[in-house]
């Protein structure tokens with residue numbers, strides 16, 4: 173009991189609010205720890221690191237993990253986590269907030285959209301990774317083992333990458349294999365974004381194939397959200413501010429702060445059940461007719477692809493009706509790439 177007694181003296185300021193002395197005893201002093209996870213060198217490429225800030229609150233609670241920079245050219249989320257870190261006060265925090273401020277340092281430094289500059293792999297298809305793989309696989313391995321698998325709730329923040337337009341949305345992971353979808357949907361609303369898309373994880377194959385960080389969270393049993401805002405790798409201050417405000421609301425929605433809850437914005441987002449991509453069979457020059465979120469009907473013209481001599485290769489049309497959520501801004505397009513992602517509208521997501 174000596175250990176507990178010491179805590180009672182040190183933390184008498186807040187212990188009165190905590191009925192569970194056993195829990196209180198396991199609490200650490202409220203603090204912020206900035207550190208780096210080391211990703212050791214591999215056979216074919218160098219070592220790298222992952223900068224984190226871990227905020228240990230003054231009372232026990234959930235471990236919320238927020239990740240930016242899985243794609244190193246998606247700058248708005250990276251800048252947003254720098255701002256968010258400066259606004260978190262560990263003293264008023266309940267639980268633990270882990271900010272992975274830049275998951276993919278080598279892609280950021282190389283200004284490399286989508287891919288790792290060494291192995292040319294997409295980190296967001298490399299989970300859970302391998303300890304002895306290429307750099308993307310080793311980064312995924314360290315993140316999986318040391319961060320994602322320890323989380324109680326995971327939010328991965330992205331943007332439209334270089335050459336992508338995008339309408340801001342939150343992806344919420346549901347389906348038979350997801351944990352606590354109800355809570356995930358509630359927290360998705362707290363972000364106050366205009367669109368919410370449900371991704372249903374009903375088979376192990378969906379969780380495993382080209383596993384993203386969100387799907388790693390599903391595999392680890394943590395409710396999880398994808399946040400997407402901004403386009404073309406821009407770092408527009410409005411997008412950065414919307415991420416910071418949304419994530420502060422998330423901290424409140426999870427009951428991780430004693431601060432008063434901010435009233436909801438009072439609007440209903442558009443709801444969608446999954447998405448359909450529009451892959452094309454040509455390399456060439458892609459000219460979309462519009463680069464913004466909007467409803468389209470099946471058969472609506474989306475744009476044209478020409479070859480490098482200017483000859484028309486294809487008039488691309490919408491394969492289904494729905495909401496044009498994000499797409500390739502062009503002009504480059506490669507065979508097999510999707511030029512647009514169309515979300516399927518639904519009345520609600522309950």
Ligand SMILES: [Zn+2]
Nearest residue numbers: 243246330331
């Ligand atoms: Zn991304």
